[in-house]
Amino acid sequence: MSNTESSLSEQQEIRLEKLQKLRELGVNPYPFEYDVTHHSADILENEDKFISEDDTEDNSHSVSVAGRVMTQRIMGKASFFTIQDSQGTIQIYIRRDDVGVEEYNKVFKKLVDIGDFVGIKGFVFKTRTGETTIHAEEFHFLGKTVRPLPTPKEVENEEGETVTYDAFSDKELRYRQRYVDLVVNTDVKKVFKQRTQMVQAMRNFMNDRGYMEVETPILQPIYGGAAARPFKTHHNALDMDLYLRIANELYLKRLIVGGFDGVYEFSKDFRNEGLSRFHNPEFTQVELYVAYKDYNWMMDFMEEMIEKVALELHGTTKVTVGENEIDFKRPWPRIPMYEAIEKETGFDLAGKSEDEIREIARELSIHVEDEMGKGKLIDEIFGETVEPKLIQPTFITDYPIEMSPLAKKHRSKGGVVERFEAICNGKEIANAFTELNDPVDQRERFEEQARLRTEGDEEAMTVDEDFLKAIEYGMPPTAGIGIGIDRLAMIMTNSDSIRDVLFFPLMRPEKD
Structure with missing residues (x-):
């Protein structure tokens, strides 16, 4: 056992002894409830409401607060300590003559440790140094910690x-x-509060336009809606294999078939892929589908929504991310994919065969696999040469048809579809189509995906006969989009890794 582990064990033993002493004194170390009337920020931000002007140590506005003990200055008959609640920290002044000799001498001074939960009832005043403080008139023990917090x-x-x-x-x-x-690390809470604020702003934006939030299956008999490997499970009662969804696209489009004009879902999706700074196998995205619209309308919609999100979170359209200042002010540039690749590499890939594109990739020193089809090759070239350089929000439009089995063929350009990806800070944050609603064309695209699977592409889509049946009943012109909540949250909170915006990211097993 290391010295650190030995020291920690000793501290735990001491705390367990204190726990027993509390019980011997008749103090319940884990009471059932406590009446909290105020929080630290309420008091600190509105101190004039609590502190009497004519007598700083007498106020009719009593408060009851609770939280963790974070610092202690133990003195003789009176002491100071701070507690941390969900909103911040506040200083407490406690005196033996106010809370009682046993409560002060035997419990507070000897048995309370950093990290313990306590409740305080009293009044607010300012110390001689001007710090807003609660004068404790009652002290209540609310929860004993047996493992010490790290104390920087x-x-x-x-x-x-x-x-x-x-x-x-x-x-x-x-x-x-x-x-x-x-x-x-109190700044961590701010990141997750901003993430929640971001999601709520997006939800309000869509609700205000009359779109309905829905729920679709996470366990699916056939996975689809994206190019990814799924997680597989088995349902015992039905004796059938099921998959955790990789996207909710095909179910949401079924609802458009069913007659809804606009539906969206904030969904947990799962892709059986590696871990990286930008990838977690379990992630969150919002998908929105709106009938009678196309991808041009969806570009307008997205840039308006994200501009509004930046304003709500930061009061400005400009957001600092690492060394970059990103401006979400509309309009964002719109660049066709082939044009963007040619600008960076000098190669025009339009009309090139699979073999020609594979050779271009090799000339660019981009590693490609033999089983990669035309779409995958173009995606690799774009990802290596163009995407990392797009720092400001940019729409890359008009993707090759081979990359987009669920998007509608372009109305005026051959070989491409009406699709865009929103790229920001060097990574995709959204993917959108004018949705394919031709069932004959969709079947042909699925069959091509099935061919790619037989040639070794494990991420190629499967044929979903029920979805084909749905659009055979008729689907109106539709625009659809998926926005990565985790990646957008990374940008909006200036976080370096996707793990910084997930409460509990997937981790490799700990080594002994």
Whole structure:
């Protein structure tokens, strides 16, 4: 056992002894409830409402707060400590003569540790140094911690610089123990609050336009709607294999067939792929489908919605991401895919055969596999040469038909479809089509995907006969889009990794 583990074990043993002493004193270390009337931010932001002008230590506005003990300055008959609740931290002043000798001497001074939950009832005043503080008139023990929190310490070195020791900063440990990360690294909460605010702004934007939020199956007998490998499971009662959805597109389009003009879903999707800074096998996206619209309308819709999200989160359309300032102000550039590739590489891929494109990829030193079809080859070239350079939000439009089995053929250009991807900060954040509603054409595209599967492309789509049946009943002209919530949240919160915007990202098993 390492010295760290030995030290931690000793601290746990001490806390367990304190737990027993609390019980011996008749104090329930884990009571059932506590009446909280205010939170730290309520008090600190509205202190004039709580503090009497003529007497700083007497106020008819009593408060009841609760939270974790985060710092302690234990003195003789009176002490200061801080508690952290869901909104922030606030200082508490506690005196033996107010809360009682036993409560103060035996419980507070000897048995309360950093991280313990306590409840305080009292009044608000300002200390001589001007800090808004709660004067405790009642002290209640609410929860004993038996494992100590990491406690960063700031020390001034010989050069007068402030140095932090024992910070809970190891990223892998933070992701594994998010519950600790949220307690000791308070800025982390801000990221997740902004993520929720972002999702709510998008939801409000779509609701205000009359689109209906729906739910579709996560367990699917046939997976589809994207090019990806699925997770597979088995239903015992029906004795059938099922898949976790990789997208909810085909079910939402079934609802357009059924007569809804606009439906959307914030969905958890699952793709059996590797982990990276931009990929988690379980991720969130919102998909929206609107009848009688096309991809041109959807570009207008998306840039208006994301501009509004930036304004709601930051009060400006400009967002700082790493070293870049990204401006979501409309309109965003719109560049056809072949044109974007030619600009960066000098190669015009339009009309080229699969073999010609494979040879161009090799000339560009891009690694390609023999089983890659034309669409995959073009996607690799675009991903290596163009996508990383698109920092400002940009629409890449008019994708090769081989890359887009669910999109409608372009109305005026041969060999491409009416599709766009929104690229920002070097990564795709959205994918959208003028949806294919021709059942004959759709069947041919599915069959081509089936051929690619037989040639080794594990991410090629499968034939979904029920979806084909649905659009054979007739689907109106429709625009559809999927927006990656996790990647958009990374940009909106200036987060470096997708794991920074997921409460509990998937992690490799811990080694002993």
